[in-house]
């Protein structure tokens with residue numbers, strides 16, 4: 550593959566309703582869609598998912614844009630690539646910046662699959678046609694509003710509900726959901742809002758039969774999570790601090806968690822995500838696919854990746870309309886009986902809606918082979 554041109558659509562999409570977590574509220578998602586073109590006229594798409602503020606992890610969309618433009622694009626376009634698995638090697642001299650790397654690397658996977666006239670799912674050896682998915686619900690102002698949201702999600706067919714929690718908003722809302730939906734697969738996400746001093750409060754969640762609690766402690770902590778996991782029955786899942794296979798190995802050997810929320814962009818792309826999935830299967834670590842409010846581009850990748858047999862738990866991969874009234878792909882993902890249908894076309898199998906892209910932002914050129 551010889552890359553001839555790279556562009557980025559820098560857009561903003563309003564969320565259907567503001568989404569509140571322990572660290573803040575989001576009402577509009579900034580998104581960069583990377584378009585990588587080759588000498589045969591194919592286009593691969595990648596999504597930069599970093600937020601505008603550094604309160605989920607340290608990466609931000611403005612910072613990752615700079616890394617893409619100044620460091621990664623020159624490395625990617627230096628020579629010719631025969632397989633997308635080479636991209637992470639090309640980027641190895643750049644430390645960190647997993648989301649920037651992922652935006653380009655995933656675009657090359659799409660490009661490669663399209664050149665081979667294969668869907669990404671087929672490339673990942675997926676056999677299923679549809680995927681059962683879960684939903685992530687934000688912090689709500691009151692329990693009545695929250696229960697309405699859960700009820701709507703259950704009615705829509707979502708198989709699993711994740712609730713954002715924070716100190717002072719945990720046991721009560723979770724218990725209310727548990728009472729109203731005794732057999733629902735329910736879990737909580739602390740987004741690093743707790744410390745070991747909150748152990749007593751987190752222990753109180755043990756009798757709610759939660760599937761797991763996601764990242765209760767520090768964004769870079771492995772050690773305190775070990776202590777917490779020894780003290781509580783609810784399985785701990787790690788999100789924020791899993792940035793590579795090395796992090797999963799650390800967590801496994803220390804005993805920091807029982808489950809991994811795998812996000813392709815948070816670990817630097819598909820190649821690293823595949824390595825993590827393999828490792829988890831080998832070691833018997835529970836693993837499932839998380840989300841970052843992706844547009845149709847990142848969502849299509851997530852669906853096709855999460856449909857691999859190594860995943861057995863519904864991911865944070867809702868229908869497009871859960872977050873966006875207007876998506877940037879021509880056929881947004883719709884929920885049917887709690888499941889999304891896998892695209893079957895080449896690569897990501899989705900088409901960009903150029904009208905929406907043009908109206909929601911601007912296009913910048915990152916590379917042009919002359």
Ligand code: OSB
Pocket residue numbers: 605684685738740788839840841842843865866867
């Ligand atoms: O902690 O998993 C998280 C969204 C953005 C950043 C972090 C998280 C989330 C979600 C929503 O929980 C996942 C999704 O539906 O895209």
Ligand code: MG
Pocket residue numbers: 738740763764788789810
């Ligand atoms: Mg999380």
